[in-house]
């Protein structure tokens with residue numbers, strides 16, 4: 031049994047709890063959108079709930095899951111206990127207290143600023159302090175995992191860094207570079223302003239710093255997801271990893287390109303010159319490449335699994351895959367949705383299309399495919415594999431576990447397609463009610479919001495199944511001698527190939543230079559203009 | 571490093587797709603000068619309501635038939651709430667906010683811009699279909715966000731313009 035199991039479990043349980051609360055809120059939101067009259071449906075409640083859902087899903091669920099998973103990967107793939115367990119526990123406490131503070135502020139209705147918290151909307155100071163603590167806690171995790179690798183490296187001269195750790199280190203580099211932006215925003219701009227030390231804040235500077243963080247945040251979620259796709263799912267499917275060096279290449283490309291892309295979220299913002307937007311959008315298109323590589327390598331790895339079981343035809347290997355095994359089916363379905371989401375993403379980043387879909391329901395349709403499914407469903411599926419092995423208990427309620435991924439897939443198809451369509455038809459996102467005083471045009475959206483509500487019901491049932499399986503297993507699962515946690519072997523030995531891909535110091539430095547190139551100049555230019563700050567507003 | 575033949579083909583194709591994306595982006599932005607709204611101009615949000623320009627928002631139709639729309643987006647509405655612009659002419663929007671961030675979106679057109687206090691959003695577009703359009707705020711701005719709306723009326727031959735030369739003709 032692995033030594034950091036308590037540590038990993040503590041992190042995973044927080045993720046599961048946050049997910050449970052956030053999905054209940056999502057259920058209410060999707061019904062509200064369809065204009066159903068529910069007893070608890072008020073405007074105040076709606077926006078409070080969207081804030082809680084966004085923060086708990088996008089920040090708390092993902093970060094805690096990744097931290098728990100990261101400890102497991104570090105110990106199992108490196109074959110040595112995690113270095114700095116005290117710091118790891120302290121980080122967990124810091125992040126947990128941060129989550130509690132931010133949630134408290136949100137539930138009191140004093141932080142209805144949504145998870146993007148754009149000033150001059152002003153939240154209770156503890157909301158900012160809480161989010162900052164979550165980030166500080168995650169830094170502690172970064173340190174522990176990186177340090178464990180470093181110690182291992184000294185103990186194992188000449189051994190190549192295992193692929194799963196390679197991916198986690200890439201994720202850590204991206205996270206550290208990205209969080210500098212949001213830490214600057216929160217610590218330098220927002221906290222002093224929200225406690226009244228300064229009167230005004232420049233909303234545009236805050237937006238730039240936020241999106242410095244906001245896009246690489248996506249890769250912080252996605253890299254651990256890719257680690258699972260490359261190194262765990264092929265093994266669960268009974269196959270081998272098709273190509274180890276290409277996986278490393280994808281990770282390195284993501285380290286370099288994840289951050290200097292933030293302005294593509296600000297294409298229609300004033301106050302940022304078009305040239306900078308063009309530069310960031312250019313990088314954004316390049317970042318598609320590692321995802322294309324991932325798609326190929328992972329699908330080829332599945333094909334190996336199918337062929338091992340005797341498939342010979344062009345496509346019959348697909349049938350041979352373990353579709354009834356939730357740890358596999360959820361990941362495979364997540365990947366399928368990610369392919370669709372990826373195409374949508376290329377459209378979002380296209381200059382012309384962006385103006386049509388920016389801040390419409392299309393965006394919400396898009397990111398529920400990417401983070402809401404590719405990442406979240408992969409994490410859910412992986413927990414069917416991890417939790418029994420960490421808890422030493424058999425998975426409970428296996429029938430629910432088996433149907434859960436399919437319910438999510440079906441529900442998300444309805445939810446996402448309808449939101450893409452209403453978005454194209456112009457429906458804005460983040461609205462309590464989209465009827466616009468009976469406007470003729472707004473009536474076209476009604477069918478879409480109805481379908482999206484039906485999708486939301488399926489999603490909620492699926493989420494409930496997963497939470498039930500997790501708690502069922504944790505509380506009542508039959509005690510067993512757990513199987514080991516293992517990673518897929520590459521088809522060919524990986525040692526000695528393209529060693530440059532393992533030079534983390536080098537890639538981190540190049541990535542940092544790219545961040546400076548992408549941000550130092552526009553921020554300097556921005557600071558040199560005559561600017562006017564804004565006082566805080568609390569219209570909630 | 572050994573790379574499988576099929577994977578080479580795939581990577582080549584992926585690279586080609588990205589090059590096509592980049593080329594089309596280069597063509598539209600550099601070749602045809604299509605840019606997203608990226609105007610850089612600042613204004614004190616506290617003075618918007620008394621500002622010479624934004625304190626008296628409205629539509630001005632110029633001699634060549636084009637129009638300028640000056641607007642405030644505020645919690646929770648647009649000022650003016652209803653605007654009339656000529657069809658098939660350049661319409662330049664200038665919008666700012668005296669309070670929080672808002673969005674300005676004319677539904678089913680490509681007019682879509684963020685409105686950030688302290689900054690002036692400016693962009694130019696044309697409307698080729700006459701009729702009534704819905705304007706919405708597409709950035710969360712508080713509990714009235716979903717009631718923040720306005721109307722744009724695109725007029726074929728507004729009375730104001732009757733005296734003007736036909737479309738495309740020299741003044």
Ligand code: HEM
Nearest residue numbers: 053056059060084087088144145402406459460461486489
């Ligand atoms: C139980 C399944 C889910 C349902 C029914 C659901 C539904 C919704 C709805 C209706 C909204 C509000 C949209 C708006 O008013 O614009 C929303 C927002 C959001 N959801 Fe989900 N969601 C689910 C799962 C997830 C997951 C798994 C994630 C990510 C891990 C996620 C991340 C977000 C984010 C980041 C927002 C944006 C909040 C904002 O605009 O401020 N959701 N979701």
Ligand SMILES: [Cu+2]
Nearest residue numbers: 672707711718
């Ligand atoms: Cu608004």
Ligand SMILES: [Cu+2]
Nearest residue numbers: 707709711715
């Ligand atoms: Cu709004």
